Amino acid sequence: PDDGLMLGIETSCDDTGVAVVRPDGQVVAAAVASQVELHDRYGGVYPEMASRAHVDAILPTVRKVLTDADLRPADLTAIGVTRGPGLIGSLVVGTNSAVGLGDGWGLPVHGVNHLRGHLRSADLDERRVEYPAMVLLVSGGHTLLAHLAGPGEVELVGSTRDDSVGEAYDKVARMLGLPYPGGPAIDMLAKAGTADVAFPRPAKDLELDFSFSGLKSAVSRFLAANPDHPHADVAASFVDACLDVLVAKCRRALERYPSRCLVVVGGVAASPQVRAAAQQLCGEAGVSLCLPPLRWSTDNGAMIGLAAWDYLARGLDARPRPDTSLTIAD
Numbered sequence: 001p002d003d004g005l006m007l008g009i010e011t012s013c014d015d016t017g018v019a020v021v022r023p024d025g026q027v028v029a030a031a032v033a034s035q036v037e038l039h040d041r042y043g044g045v046y047p048e049m050a051s052r053a054h055v056d057a058i059l060p061t062v063r064k065v066l067t068d069a070d071l072r073p074a075d076l077t078a079i080g081v082t083r084g085p086g087l088i089g090s091l092v093v094g095t096n097s098a099v100g101l102g103d104g105w106g107l108p109v110h111g112v113n114h115l116r117g118h119l120r121s122a123d124l125d126e127r128r129v130e131y132p133a134m135v136l137l138v139s140g141g142h143t144l145l146a147h148l149a150g151p152g153e154v155e156l157v158g159s160t161r162d163d164s165v166g167e168a169y170d171k172v173a174r175m176l177g178l179p180y181p182g183g184p185a186i187d188m189l190a191k192a193g194t195a196d197v198a199f200p201r202p203a204k205d206l207e208l209d210f211s212f213s214g215l216k217s218a219v220s221r222f223l224a225a226n227p228d229h230p231h232a233d234v235a236a237s238f239v240d241a242c243l244d245v246l247v248a249k250c251r252r253a254l255e256r257y258p259s260r261c262l263v264v265v266g267g268v269a270a271s272p273q274v275r276a277a278a279q280q281l282c283g284e285a286g287v288s289l290c291l292p293p294l295r296w297s298t299d300n301g302a303m304i305g306l307a308a309w310d311y312l313a314r315g316l317d318a319r320p321r322p323d324t325s326l327t328i329a330d
């Protein structure tokens with residue numbers, strides 16, 4: 001059916017995202033309550049504070065979205081909520097709230113894999129993805145490559161063995177005395193520098209998997225040994241190493257899996273350097289590049305709502321029970 005209204009709820013990390021989405025990806029209304037300021041002084045997400053902030057934000061955010069869309073609960077078809085992976089306390093707030101609202105409003109509640117949400121985010125507002133597609137997800141929580149034969153037909157082809165690329169950005173930013181989240185600050189600084197340090201590119205032997213902890217440690221050792229080296233040059237060298245790895249893996253994935261386009265999603269897709277590198281790679285590989293608007297690329301409720309429609313269409317198990325151990329295959 002092409003109509004229906006899914007209320008999507010996302011609370012897996014530090015953003016409380018809520019949206020109303022149609023089965024074709026049209027977003028009727030959406031809002032995100034961000035906690036960035038709250039976590040800034042800790043240099044990362046503080047899990048206990050995150051859960052409490054979700055408790056405060058979730059009902060007002062649901063109310064705001066329904067009001068903005070001029071909808072009553074009775075107009076909704078169902079609720080889709082992130083069940084994992086993520087921070088357990090944050091997931092509990094989202095799933096319990098969704099189940100409570102579902103009970104009160106007489107609506108079915110579907111538990112959605114957060115990663116499947118990200119993979120579908122590029123089709124929000126309008127259909128942008130040409131299938132089959134290769135998706136690079138680069139966020140604070142995840143770094144992975146997935147092949148989509150069609151919407152919701154997912155095959156994981158590579159993931160990180162340790163840190164995500166966003167985590168590496170955030171940790172290196174901290175070493176350089178930059179604020180959280182580190183990505184934008186590193187990007188700015190890197191633009192003013194020269195990539196004159198040969199940090200390791202751990203791309204060679206991991207097939208399509210990633211590893212960023214070695215790079216992070218190399219930056220830390222370099223800074224300890226060379227405290228006077230210009231920080232802008234260190235940042236530029238770090239960004240260069242990240243780009244080399246991301247591009248090498250994407251190129252290899254595009255060679256191995258038939259793909260009409262490369263989709264780049266997640267917070268790190270905001271990086272102008274990452275965007276430019278992806279553009280160049282796609283030109284060389286002869287595939288189109290799909291960069292969804294950033295508001296759908298970072299954590300949000302709309303991608304969860306759209307993924308919930310996939311669960312319904314494909315009859316996937318969608319119990320709204322929190323599970324931190326989910327992989328993309330679940």
Ligand code: KG4
Binds near residue numbers: 182187267299
């Ligand atoms: O997708 P996201 O908002 O949240 C998660 O689901 O994790 O991603 C957050 C990550 C952070 O590590 C942040 O440093 C990074 O995305 N990030 C960036 C930029 N903006 C945010 N990294 C590089 N360049 C940026 N401009």
Ligand code: ZN
Binds near residue numbers: 114118139141298299
């Ligand atoms: Zn995410």
